[in-house]
Amino acid sequence: MATYKMLIDVDKCTGCYSCFLACKDEYCGNDYPGYAASQPARGHYWMRLDSRERGCHPKVKLSYIPTPCMQCANAPCIAAATDGAVYRRDDGIVIIDPEKAKGQRQIVSACPHRVIYWNEEAGLPQKCTFCAHLLDRGETEPRCVETCPTGALLFGDADDPDSAVSKALAKMQTETLAPEFDLNPSVIYAGIPKRFVAGEVVLSDAPDECAAGVSVALSGNCGAMETVTDAFGDFEFEGLPAKTDGTITVSRDGYKEKVLDINTRLDLNLGEIVLEKA
Ligand code: SF4
Numbered sequence: 315m316a317t318y319k320m321l322i323d324v325d326k327c328t329g330c331y332s333c334f335l336a337c338k339d340e341y342c343g344n345d346y347p348g349y350a351a352s353q354p355a356r357g358h359y360w361m362r363l364d365s366r367e368r369g370c371h372p373k374v375k376l377s378y379i380p381t382p383c384m385q386c387a388n389a390p391c392i393a394a395a396t397d398g399a400v401y402r403r404d405d406g407i408v409i410i411d412p413e414k415a416k417g418q419r420q421i422v423s424a425c426p427h428r429v430i431y432w433n434e435e436a437g438l439p440q441k442c443t444f445c446a447h448l449l450d451r452g453e454t455e456p457r458c459v460e461t462c463p464t465g466a467l468l469f470g471d472a473d474d475p476d477s478a479v480s481k482a483l484a485k486m487q488t489e490t491l492a493p494e495f496d497l498n499p500s501v502i503y504a505g506i507p508k509r510f511v512a513g514e515v516v517l518s519d520a521p522d523e524c525a526a527g528v529s530v531a532l533s534g535n536c537g538a539m540e541t542v543t544d545a546f547g548d549f550e551f552e553g554l555p556a557k558t559d560g561t562i563t564v565s566r567d568g569y570k571e572k573v574l575d576i577n578t579r580l581d582l583n584l585g586e587i588v589l590e591k592a
């Protein structure tokens with residue numbers, strides 16, 4: 315018996331919506347008895363893309379976070395159901411039984427990730443099944459994974475050390491979405507956006523030139539790190555925890571050092587930092 319995991323690399327997701335459309339193609343108008351009833355064409359997002367915008371003009375970053383059902387080991391949707399209408403298979407897939415779950419609207423609100431959708435016409439809660447009907451007939455991936463053109467979605471048997479997903483999980487820095495929910499999910503993430511601190515350095519005696527190669531150091535409760543400005547005089551510290559307090563120190567021989575206090579309650583663009591001649 316396999317233990318299925320999905321690894322979602324947010325850095326590779328371009329927000330093309332191919333996964334969402336593949337899910338619609340697989341489930342809209344198609345019944346899979348025992349697995350899922352037909353998905354309505356509108357209002358359901360079994361493979362949802364949550365967009366996250368960070369920073370402000372002129373330093374803005376946009377990420378897409380594919381968000382299917384997390385197939386949790388500690389699934390509150392199972393606890394909320396009566397008559398065993400939601401259950402977890404030995405391979406880790408959580409199934410909402412399309413017959414037993416009829417009328418059980420309380421299942422929808424049990425999911426903290428809000429990935430269960432109510433089918434008004436059928437009176438049924440519905441969600442992603444990892445395409446269990448395909449896996450059970452020998453296919454190796456859900457439709458969304460098969461369709462993704464960038465490799466942002468990886469899927470496979472985590473018990474098989476030679477599977478692509480096992481190898482990726484072993485070498486990548488991974489995390490879960492909203493770990494505070496404590497659901498022990500089978501969907502694992504890499505590259506979930508964190509905070510960044512960015513800025514641009516300008517030398518007072520050469521304001522029209524890009525100040526490349528200037529040392530910039532960050533120190534604070536997340537530790538210490540260093541970088542240098544790029545060919546445009548820009549610098550950036552990415553992937554910082556949301557509650558970083560500290561300082562940014564900008565220095566170059568022959569110029570007065572500049573120290574700025576920072577905190578990362580929000581992403582920070584420090585704008586233009588001018589170094590005066592010493
Ligand atoms: Fe249930 Fe939500 Fe976990 Fe999916 S993500 S298993 S719907 S609690």
Ligand code: SF4
Pocket residue numbers: 326327328329330331332333334363378380461462463464465466467
């Ligand atoms: Fe992102 Fe892949 Fe989905 Fe496109 S198909 S939105 S790249 S996960």
